[in-house]
Amino acid sequence: MNQDLTSPETEEKLKKATSWIPALREEIGRVIVGQHYLVDRLLVGLLANGHVLLEGVPGLAKTLSIRTLASATNAEFKRIQFTPDLLPADIIGTLIYSPKEESFHTRKGPIFANLILADEINRAPAKVQSALLEAMQERQVTLGDETYPLPEPFLVLATENPIDQEGTYPLPEAQVDRFMLKLKVGYPGKTDEREILDRMASTAPKLDVNAVTSLEAICNARQHVNEVYTDPKIRDYIVDLVLASREPAQFKLDIGQYIQFGASPRATISLTLAAKAWALMQGRAYVIPQDIKDIGMDVLRHRVIPSYEAEAEEMTSEDLVGAIFDAVPVP
Known part of the structure; x- marks a missing residue:
């Protein structure tokens, strides 16, 4: 893995850019x-x-x-x-x-x-x-x-x-x-x-919220998402997951008849960006396979469209995406 992109200085810079996230979570939790x-x-x-x-x-x-x-x-x-x-x-x-x-x-x-x-x-x-x-x-x-x-x-x-x-x-x-x-x-x-x-359970529940960060801080953190390192093996893993939704037989998956449409190239881009953002929220300057798994279902569930055969057997898009994640080797 590229040492420069995951150096302590880089990690510290990214953590500083997202330092508002814990306070925001706490304020919303109120x-x-x-x-x-x-x-x-x-x-x-x-x-x-x-x-x-x-x-x-x-x-x-x-x-x-x-x-x-x-x-x-x-x-x-x-x-x-x-x-x-x-x-x-x-x-x-x-x-x-x-x-x-x-x-x-x-x-x-x-x-x-x-x-x-x-x-x-x-x-x-x-x-x-x-x-x-x-x-x-x-x-x-x-x-x-x-x-x-x-x-x-x-x-x-x-x-x-x-x-x-x-x-x-x-x-x-x-x-x-x-x-x-x-x-x-x-x-x-x-x-x-x-x-x-x-x-x-009140006729006037207290819903006062304090502003704990600014739009400028969010836009600044958004720029840092691009700096989160994605190893070539992780990128290949993302591409394999999307390809498996289109050509499951390549990955020894017998679910081809249950998929009407697989995920589009937009899914590949979205999964990469979402995983980078998720890694940043965990305080990391690099993406690990677990980030892909944590966010992958939310990116793919509406992009893998079940066929009539799948609906007849009560298979959902979540079932199909889950099978894809189980079949594709993790780097």
Whole structure:
């Protein structure tokens, strides 16, 4: 391994750049009970400049988590409730004509914020989903003849309903692929549930949050993600994992008939960046195979699409990704 890139000086520099993370976790923990998995993945998204798709039942503090994260980082937060009658202009903004001045004025939409909660994204038709996802991809919005850059950092947390509910529009695979991570958030355990009861069972629960870091510190740490060292063997391991989702027979995996589509090259990039961010959050200046395993399911679960045969045998994308991780040799 390159000694210069993992020298004590480099490690110390990277640790200093992420020194705000423990304080941020602690501040969020004053409001959010448990949900360490969700909070850590939101931080990965912030550091790796990737958006997050969330699947979970109502009432799991998804909105509260991102609002608390925004308050603790001095970021601007906007929540967009997706409905079947929503229009693209309701998200990105529009031009308003002023008869008095005989000119158009730009009215920016709620997309112009640092942290966006796109609630129930699959409640809206494809045209609206595309408007949001284009803004996510290009990091800019065009209104009339003018193009406006979106603020930095910019993170979209989109929540998704289960597909079998009425009135939903499934997100096409090509659009889902633009999300770096897809999280599945479950119910809290008994201890956490009791603490939620003690803390929140009030007509006016205390949700005061102090800003413990700044957007500048996050953007600075994001630059250091690029300095996290990834050994060539680790890079080969990432490529092998993605290739195994497309050509499982090469890795002696008999699951080819269960995979309709494998992961795209975007998955390779996302897995590398997410692993670098995860390593940085652990206080390391280099990626180890366990980082890939820790974050890999969140990067791949929405990119490995099960076939009809898999659905008939009740195999999920998680089962397929798990089989891939078991089969691909670890460096």
